[in-house]
Amino acid sequence: MNDADELALLQTVRLKGRVGRAELTGPVEDCVAAGLLVDAPMVRLTDAGRVRLVELLADERAVVDHDAANRVYERFLVVNGGVKPLISQWQLTRDAAGPDEVTAVLDRLAELHREVVPVIAAAGELVARLGTYADRLDAALWRARDGDMSWLTRPMVDSYHTVWFELHEELIGLAGRTRATEAESGSGG
Structure with a gap:
């Protein structure tokens, strides 16, 4: 999975809090397998997902x-x-x-x-x-x-x-x- 798609997905989930799985696009399965998202009818970030999102956002800001x-x-x-x-x-x-x-x-x-x-x-x-x-x-x-x-x-x-x-x-x-x-x-x- 690429960082841009991962960032977009994790940020969407963070901003919405919990999102119906059917509403999501991007590397959902990869993020679930990596332990970044909780796989449930309403997907949410795990603690590891929050940490990863902070890293990805910092990387994004570093080049802006x-x-x-x-x-x-x-x-x-x-x-x-x-x-x-x-x-x-x-x-x-x-x-x-x-x-x-x-x-x-x-x-x-x-x-x-x-x-x-x-x-x-x-x-x-x-x-x-x-x-x-x-x-x-x-x-x-x-x-x-x-x-x-x-x-x-x-x-x-x-x-x-x-x-x-x-x-x-x-x-x-x-x-x-x-x-x-x-x-x-x-x-x-």
Whole structure:
């Protein structure tokens, strides 16, 4: 198994916590055989898998331009400053939202989405696997625009909020930061 495929698989499992085996692609059998993943209906990382993932992420960061990664992350934070309150407000008011409110939320999210796509492209230039986040966010946005607003914030699927959170985690790590240091600085979200 190659390191890139192993990293993508282990990071997916880490970000999601537990993943249905049918949802996974990549060297699942190899990682199970190597003791990196627990083979169960809901796959999760083993302790050895966590250690291996830390190694793979460190190797990835070692070849990335640190200043460029920080610039991408800072650009992301600007857009995150609009997405975070929009999603939070939607979660508080969705049950009482009428058609006008739904349209307003989707229109604003579409504007923010257009702003983040170039940021994702820049991240993808640094680390190719990050470029897939644009397609995942597109898919969630279109499902919501198609009338299923659960694709905005529904946990356990690739809802906009879920994918956004995963992208945020990826960019924090790529920039060599942690969620704890981001919370201390007020940048986390």
